[in-house]
Structure formats: structure tokens, C-alpha cells
Amino acid sequence: MLIPHPLLGPRDAQEFVYLGPAALIDRPQITFPLTDASAALDAFHVYLHERENPAGLHRELWFHEQGDRSWLVVTRDTRTHDIVGAELATDIARAVGRGRGPEAPPPANKDTA
Amino acid sequence: MTYSGFRVFWEGLRGNKGWRPVWRDPDPKAAYDIIIVGGGGHGLATAYYLARVYGQARIAVLEKNWLGGGNVGRNTTIIRSNYLLEGNQPFYSFSMKLWAGLEQELNYNAMVSxxxxxxxxxxxxxxxxxxxxxxxxxxxxxxxxxxxxxxxxxxxxxxxxxxxxxxxxxxxxxxxxxTARHDAVAWGYAHGADKLGVDIIQNCEVKGFRIEKGMMRGVETSRGYIAASKVGVAVAGSSGLVMAMAGMKLPVxxxxxxxxxxxxxxxxxxxxxxxxxxxxxxxxxxxxxxxxxxxxxxxxxxxxxxxxxxxxxxxxxxxxxxxxxxxxxxxxxxxxxxxxxQDGTPIIDRTPVDGLFFNGGWCYGGFKATPASGYCFAHLIATGEPHPTARFFRLDRFRSGHVVDEKGMGAQPNLH
CATH class of the missing domain: 3.30.9.10 (D-Amino Acid Oxidase, subunit A, domain 2)
Known part of the structure; x- marks a missing residue:
């Protein structure tokens, strides 16, 4: 399988490590102090264990371990292994407000200040 | 039809004209007491033990393709019982005991070696x-x-x-x-179940479940609606797809x-x-x-x-x-x-739907478990209680934390 890396172009899937569904980006947000521990446990149980496991298009996380070490969200057909597309996981996480946000400006150089 | 060395000799003398199909090919009836979805090793073994050990009647096995065309015909045929954990080892030990007497019991040569x-x-x-x-x-x-x-x-x-x-x-x-000859395990269980009156219905795909007020009523299939108050699902790789029709997401x-x-x-x-x-x-x-x-x-x-x-x-x-x-x-x-x-261990359990039972999550170790899986699943369906050797294989163990993680890999299915 060739994964169309958005920055590096087509790369062999062997360079990547597979994690699981892209829904793993949506880690439950728990706010403290915790008011309902059971509900939090339910949310994490669903997040960690339950899977859509579709036969068809599947959005999934691949880590470019033998490459630029970026996380990708790859859309792939689980019936045929056809890869439809790949995006940077950070872009997707930021779009839903999950990432670390836009890059902070570089710290001012104290020597020249 | 009973197989024996004498029978082989006799048929040899008579031009092999007396052999009959190993199982019947019946049309589905309108209703059964118990339906098993999946005509692979585990499903057929379940039907066999339901009839043989638990005295159940009016049982059907529904298979979407041909019998034994899934994982029971695709594995590397290894049988063993060398597990570590308390949740696993007694179960596989039980399976090995069933393997040892399987061929005599089924009157079918499964080449258990x-x-x-x-x-x-x-x-x-x-x-x-x-x-x-x-x-x-x-x-x-x-x-x-x-x-x-x-x-x-x-x-x-x-x-x-x-x-x-x-x-x-x-x-x-x-x-x-x-090892054992994997196809013959499926055929042997089909032969044994068929002799006990189980209807094995091939080319019959389950399209949906009819569930009313949380109770199982029957299944919609490609060959029409079939009523049953108890349905057992043993479909291995298709578990997620079939159980989704009952509104369930699995830890698989x-x-x-x-x-x-x-x-x-x-x-x-x-x-x-x-x-x-x-x-x-x-x-x-x-x-x-x-x-x-x-x-x-x-x-x-x-x-x-x-x-x-x-x-x-x-x-x-x-x-x-x-x-x-x-x-x-x-x-x-x-x-x-x-x-x-999610923990590398199977699930044999009831589900939130009354009358719907699930057998799955076998990872790549399902073949050796075939006899015990069928036996324990039959026990669960017939009595409503888990078999003692399969009591750890609960569906809710992930929520409660009672996982049986033989390899210690955590909730990462592709590492088990």
C-alpha cells in the first residue's frame, strides 16, 4: 500500500505504524472537579474499547515512524485496501479545537533586545 | 449415514454408489427455537452440542456462503492448550479434551494428530x-x-x-x-448436528434482527423472515457488522x-x-x-x-x-x-438484548477453541448461565476492568 503523505508524497505503508480509528483523536474531555465519575468511566470505556469497525471507508491514524514522524489520518477502504486520501492529523485536531493550536511566535532573542 | 473402515471397503466393492451427502440441504422453516448465525466451526459446534448435550430441538444454523468457507477453512490448523492465565487455560484445556474424543463422537475423520x-x-x-x-x-x-x-x-x-x-x-x-484437518472439523460437526435434526441452511445471509421491547423475535434473512426467541451469533470477522444490526458496538x-x-x-x-x-x-x-x-x-x-x-x-x-x-x-x-x-481474549456472553447471545473476539486463536467454544456457547444459550470454563469471557469486562490480557498489550487490538 502507498500512503499519499500530504508533505512527502506517496510513501510505502511499511514506513508507518498503524494505531486505529481516527476517532481516537476525540479523547473525552474531563473537567475537574469530577462530578460524575461513573459517566467519565463510561466515556473513556467507549473511547478506548468500542469500535465502529466498518466494512468500507475507514478513517484511521498512521504514524510515519520511519519518516518525518508525523501522524496522518488516512481514509482507506477496508474491503479493498484502496487508500482514498491522507491528511495531517494535527490539521484535523486543530480544526475541531483539539490540537495545540497555531504555532506560538518564536521567543524574542534576548541578546538583541 | 455412519462411516467405518468396513463401509469404505464395502463401498469400494460396489463402485462407491452408496455414499450420501454428509448433511441435508433443507429450506428454512418459518420458526425455530434457536438460530445460530454463522456456519463455521464455532457455529456448527454450538448447534451440535445444543442438540447432543443440552437436549435442544428445532435448531437452525444460518450461513451466508457455503459451510466452513470462512476462518475454519483458512487457519493453520493448530490445536494446543498452553495458556498462562486463569481465565484462559481451563477453557483451552477443556477444548483439548474434546479434541481428543472428537472423531469417535462425531463419527467423522477430522485427522486430529x-x-x-x-x-x-x-x-x-x-x-x-x-x-x-x-x-x-x-x-x-x-x-x-x-x-x-x-x-x-x-x-x-x-x-x-x-x-x-x-x-x-x-x-x-x-x-x-x-493439528487437525480444519475443513473436516466443520464437516464433522455439520454431519453430527444434521444427524441430530439441526437444519443447516447455506446461502442464507442475515440482513437484520427483529427486536421488540428488548426481546429477540427473529431474524430477517436473504431467504425471508425466520422467527426465533434465541439467536446465537458466531461470525468471527463479521462480528462487528452483524452485531451492528442489533445496535451494538463491540470491543473488536x-x-x-x-x-x-x-x-x-x-x-x-x-x-x-x-x-x-x-x-x-x-x-x-x-x-x-x-x-x-x-x-x-x-x-x-x-x-x-x-x-x-x-x-x-x-x-x-x-x-x-x-x-x-x-x-x-x-x-x-x-x-x-x-x-x-481489545485484550486478545474471546467473548462468550449474553447481550443487552434478551435472547441474543454473542460468541466472538477470537483474534487469531479460534480454531483450537472450536469444540469448547461450541460447548460453552451451547451451555450459555441453553441455560442462560456461562459455562464454568468460559466465565471470564464476559462482554462487560472492558467496562469493569476485568480484562484477560494474555500478552499484556493493553487495549490495542493489532498488537494481540
């Missing part, structure tokens, strides 16, 4: 881990022997003992383990596992041998082909075929273990869809 399973170890730490596992196996009443390198050399002199990186230090041998991912067979060679490998430093296991079929496999491909798949990198990886494992196979040609490779659970 208990010629030993040898797990090789390559480091001192691994030997310690095997010693611990061997002790756990023996405490459950099964057999396990720790061999040193000289004893392994006597059994399998062709192995690469002095590999610079992974020298063979010894192995854990289970003499009662071995479907992955592809490849298996391989070489051209026929002279008898050379005594039993089953597994490489401890990579993932590679091999046995030799009665036709002479080396039957071997390794890891799953590692990504969700329903394709029943894998990709070349894993083929290369498995063959590298084989070459590291026994360089003599380097000139043997690979004859065939194929894939099966594994229902990989």
Missing part, C-alpha cells in the same frame, strides 16, 4: 517466562515439558541453533498439542491474518514449531506442504487477503529459524478476517 507443539525460547528471560507458563499449564492438569537445547536438537536437528542473534536455548513442549476490530503453504516436501517437521524471537509457526501437512503463518497485517481489513510486507516478514522468520526451507517454493498465501478483541 496430537504430535506436539514446541515453542522455542532464545533468551534466559524467555525461558523463565516459559517455565512459568509451563507450570500454569501443568497446574490446570495439562502437559508441558521444558526442553533444553540438546533435547530440542534431538527433536528438530534442522533448526538454526547457533543463530548469532537468536540462538535456540530450549523450548516448551506440549505433547498433547498438534477486524484484521487480516495471512497463512501460507509451500510445495509438498518429504516428511521433515515432527510437530508444530514456533519461533520465539519473531512471529512464525510451522507444521507439515499430511500432503507434505509446510503450513505456516505469522503476524496479522496490522490494519483494519475485511479483504480476506493481505499485503506483501507481511509475507516477506513471515518468510524472514522462517529463514531465521530453519534456513533449509530457503529453496522451497511458496505455493499459496491467503487471508482470513480475525475479530481482534
Amino acid at each position: 496430537q504430535r506436539g507443539v514446541l515453542n522455542l525460547c532464545h533468551t534466559d528471560a524467555q525461558r523463565d517466562a516459559y517455565r512459568r507458563r509451563g507450570n500454569a499449564v501443568r497446574m490446570s492438569g495439562d502437559d508441558a515439558e521444558l526442553l533444553d537445547a540438546a533435547q530440542v536438537r534431538q527433536m528438530a536437528p534442522f533448526l538454526n541453533f547457533d543463530n548469532a542473534r537468536f540462538p535456540i536455548k530450549g523450548g516448551l513442549l506440549q505433547r498433547s498439542g498438534g 476490530e477486524s484484521h487480516v491474518l495471512q497463512a501460507f503453504v509451500s510445495e509438498g516436501l518429504k516428511p521433515t517437521i515432527p510437530g508444530v514449531i514456533t519461533f520465539g524471537a519473531g512471529h512464525f509457526y510451522v507444521s507439515q501437512s499430511d500432503k507434505g506442504g509446510l503450513v505456516f503463518g505469522g503476524d496479522i497485517d496490522g490494519y483494519n481489513s475485511y479483504a480476506q487477503r493481505g499485503n506483501l510486507p507481511v509475507i516477506e516478514d513471515v518468510c524472514e522468520g522462517g529463514m531465521a529459524l530453519m534456513p533449509m526451507i530457503g529453496r522451497a517454493r511458496l505455493l499459496r498465501a491467503w487471508g482470513g478476517i480475525m475479530d481482534m478483541s
